[in-house]
Amino acid sequence: MRTLAVVGGGAIGLAAAWRAAEAGWSVTVFDPAIGSGASWVAGGMLAPLSEGWPGEDLVLEFGAASLARWPEFAARLESTTGVSVFVADETLTVALDGADAADLRTVAEWVGARGHELEVLDRAGVRALEPALARTVRAGLRAAAEPAVDNRRLLDALQKACGTAGVELRAETVDAVNALPHDQIVLAAGAASALLWPGLPVRPVKGEILRLRHRPGATPPPQRVIRARVHGRQVYLVPRVDGIVVGATQYEAGYDTTVTVAGVRDLIADAEAVLPGIGEYELAEASAGSRPGTPDNLPLIGRLTDRIVAATGHGRNGMLAVPLTVDAVLSLLDGAPLDDAKAADPQRFSTAHPSSLATSAGGVR
DSSP: OOEEEEEOOSHHHHHHHHHHHHTTOEEEEEOTTTTOGGGTTOOOBOOTTTTOOTTOHHHHHHHHHHHHHHHHHHHHHHHHHSOOOEEESOEEEEESSHHHHHHHHHHHHHHHTTTOOOEEEEHHHHHHHOTTSOTTOOEEEEETTOOEEOHHHHHHHHHHHHHHHTOEEEOOOOSOGGGOOSSEEEEOOGGGHHHHSTTOOOEEEEEEEEEEEOOTTSOOOOSSEEEEEETTEEEEEEEETTEEEEEOOOBOOTTOOOOOHHHHHHHHHHHHHHSGGGGGSEEEEEEEEEEEEOTTSOOEEEESSSSEEEEEOOGGGHHHHHHHHHHHHHHHHTTSOOGGGGGGOGGGGOSSOGGGGOOOOOOOO
16 A cells, blocks of 8 residues: 655645545654644635735635635535534625725726626625624625635544544654655645755744634624724634634744734734624633745645655645645645646746755754
């Protein structure tokens, strides 16, 4: 039986391990803290259309292709584990001033011209959907095709699916990828990938989020994902069974995952500007993670050598990209790249021979 090592036990690594095991590989996952990292602190938005912007065609195409795969992926995971991961069916982006309202129209027109439907709403339309939102909201952009998942429920389900499929989960650090004896290796170590493969264009981007628990008598959580820009900062509110996840700050701070007072202050203030009743919620958790960023906001999915496949660099879209990344990895393991993921080939950053990223790998995770 062919052997596969997956280095990284976040959502991407676990999903790839599960599906590869189902395809007949003998799979081992290596991660000193399986199911943690950026995947643990994610919001769970699946919103490539709402985040679209003129000029970012490849980012939109990649995200939309992965979004289209989510229903089948989630159904397969639920069939295997009995766990449903969806927590919202659609996304509503709101504008608090005239400039932001104009931006919503720009997004709707640009994304719509590429075959994806978004609905622009006036103030009354927004309040009809989410009456608890601030009266200062001027307009909205409804994306009926953009749901959200509970990231922690997803991680639990993926670990369960891996167990069912016979994946070996080893809470161990890998110091040198090339030293692993397996036939094939998937590098899915998120922001730490560049430490294991020097020269890989992945960097840590710090993000802080809050988990707010609903209290009796407080304003109910929104029924859909709410996104907005407040004082130039992006903020999102994602419903959970017991409350709301609020995120997310974004800093170039290396591997620092300390939650700061300023970060918590800004998130609470921005969330309250969108949903005034949020002040009555319990502040249940404040956490931070390192998103794996790349220079062009597309992930790195492709071969580094004839034995090593990269599946990293997903930035803030790690949850969104899970199904397409898994399909791309399985295709690469079978010997051919997947058309929908060609834009994510890591060799796009090389002006030399395609093997130029195939340097010796080492480092500490």
